[in-house]
Amino acid sequence: MRQGAMQDYYIFSPWIRIYHWVMVACILVLFFTGLYIGNPFFIGTQGLEPTFGVNNWLSMENIRFIHFVAAYTLVASLILRIYGFIVNRGDRLLPRPWSKLYWTGMIDTQMHYMFLRSKHRPYLRNSLARSGYLAVYFMILIEIITGFAMYYMVEPNRFLAKIFGPLNNWLINEYVVHLIHHFVAWFIMLFAIVHVYMAVRADLIEKSGEVSAMISGVKYMGEEPADIEDICDARLKQNR
Template sequence: MSVSEKRTFLKIYLFQPGLRIWHWVQFLCIVVLFVTGLYIGDPFFTGSGSGEPTVVYPHILSMDLVRTIHFSAGYVLLVAFLYRIFLFFTKKAHRALMAPKHLWMLKDVILTYVFIKKSYPPVIRNPLARLAYIFIFALIVFQIWTGFAMYGMSNPNGATATVVSQWTLALFGNEFTLHVWHRIVAWLFFLFLIFHVYLVFYNAFLFKEGELASMASGNRWVPLHRIPVDAEDALECKIEDVLGDAGCDRRG
């Protein structure tokens, strides 16, 4: 541990550039989809022009434009999600949130958050976050699925309608119910955003390990006396190798 002795922090390269780009693309998509979706479901401002629609149409933020933005963002979200699935197979760190090994700490984390316990063991991926991300991925799948089901019905005999819409409508009973569910789930993203942002700041301030910056830089700075118990979920090799000079994922 000759090198490590000089340092007090171990740098763990947690998020590859692809994953960081995906995260922010997805963030933008979800924000755009949420805002435009709120408008589409219930247009909270109406056209300022009072003339004929053909005259007014090009000059204002029309429903058609808002819908086009919504649909485009939906396609981007779909592609981003497929890319995330691809990433899942490329690095161990990208599979970290699916590793059930450290879910046992969930209780400790929750008890700490509600001030019953003093602290929980150091972790690289918080077990509560792991659960939340699986949940949010499920919601994204739901939104993409229901979204394209509704989108497909603009041409009831088209390919999208055949592949996605028809059986989905049969499942939900009727199309309007599908719209209602799409909106209910959209609000869950809003709630997730609040908790996600708060907890990221909370952890960044509490542990000062670079939690907040990690989705920009990709790195987490772990103090050597607080080596995460689940560090190996994010590393391609044994933690001993990282701490020793034979390190595999250590850069600088």
């Protein structure tokens, strides 16, 4: 990944990296099991109804169980994200709309992605990416809230009733909550597709280790990033 005098920057802690891959697995499981719960498109080879059938691994009971396990796992993994945010400055690369660099970086990056500029300034995480990641965190929060609101309807619980019960009434009824949950899930998947494309594109064009950074925690740059102050105390200073 290194070429010439490229400098390495340690950005992402193990906590956010673990959270990232747990989140990827959980979102994929939640999305496809959620599609099945909303519309059981495959009954199975035994001719059993999707709602019944203890021996049918595609029974609605089993799919719902997998969906709920993935949901609880995703919620629990947020602890890793929060802990990383506390202990590592590189895990705090979120948008700062009050700064000039955020807006100049947004224009700079968009011009490059629209092929109006051959390259953009080097960033540890550009303004467009920062905004996108914050948006996906917000969408995940919506999914958690609406998901528990619907879960409370099928698994009554006093604790869930106090926190999520009123939501079904605030949003007219459970069906509206279901629609919000469904459409936000599609927005998250669309974001994931664009995210994968942009990460691979950055790796191929900028050769910054964008993809491998979520495994090693390190990105590589030939010039000092414009937002280096965000992690200046975490910069790796190694002689290669």
